[in-house]
Amino acid sequence: MNHSEIINKIIEFADNAHGDQTRKYTADKYIVHPIRVMETCKEYTEELPVLATAILHDVLEDTATSEDHILHFLKDIMNENDRNLTIKLVNELTDVYVKKDFPKLNRDTRKRMELERLRKISARAQTIKYADIIDNSKEIPQHDPSFAKRYLKECNDILLALDKGLPKLRKEAINQVVTILKNL
Template sequence: MNAIIDAVLAFATNAHEGQTRKYTPEPYISHPIRVMERCKLHTDRAAIHAAALLHDVLEDTAVDAAQLSKFLHGLMPESMARETMTYVVELTDVYIKKDYPQFNRKTRKQLELDRLANISPNAQTIKYADIIDNASEIAVHDPDFARVLLSEYRQVLKRLVEGDSALYRQAVKAASSLS
């Protein structure tokens, strides 16, 4: 299984090539790696680990769903590829500014929250790890925007309650760090 995760990491690293985190000069891929490592502390499911590494690929890179699906189906067993792809799609924001310029941030986030409320428990687990990693970074580097983002995260966590319970509690704590 390590060979599969290594190949997924290489794919995600390549997809995020040249991207850095918003507030630090570290390569963007460091975030998905931290999300995966946090998930690994709570589950041994390789599809969750793979999706954690890929959770921002469709949203933040030039890779589209067809390319990602082809890669996954060429790398792993059919059921694992479908499962991984499902989680990545569930975690990819749909109501983005580029596609919905008529909506303000609050409206887009509400629509996204309504959509997220229906994602699988395993995708929720990945979302918790994503929230934990982003919350800690934003609180340090942009306390003013952190108030907005952490409030949005608290709303998300009120609706996403079916993932790993220990990770959920950590995410709630992280999202409450400024309140």
């Protein structure tokens, strides 16, 4: 199976996992976001686990799909090293300090704790995070300008703290977030 066939199977898996979910501000199926994140990463790397993770990056956080379910699925389409790296990256990109698990903490506290956690993630995971921020920072200001200012400041903090990923993509993300913030 070649890379594009594997990627297509992963897209199908992620799309099924996200089910009827749509993007928060549009009627688009949720899968459009992970595909755009993957396409952004693809401009900088062809590394299969990075592209696979870009597609799967929200599955653990936003669906009922378990890590074991993802691993079982990947077993049939990826070699062990790629599969293990993919699941490691997905875990690194899955928010830990979420409201549901930390209801007594306010958003600022949760985001601060999440930022400290993100500082320790791998360079590959940071690269995917840059692409995720690029995609989200285009959509949110159009649909929710009042929240966008806060969100983009959080993104800027993340981008300033996460400096191990691909430098060109990080620079693109920083430039985009700063530019949008100036125009709000």
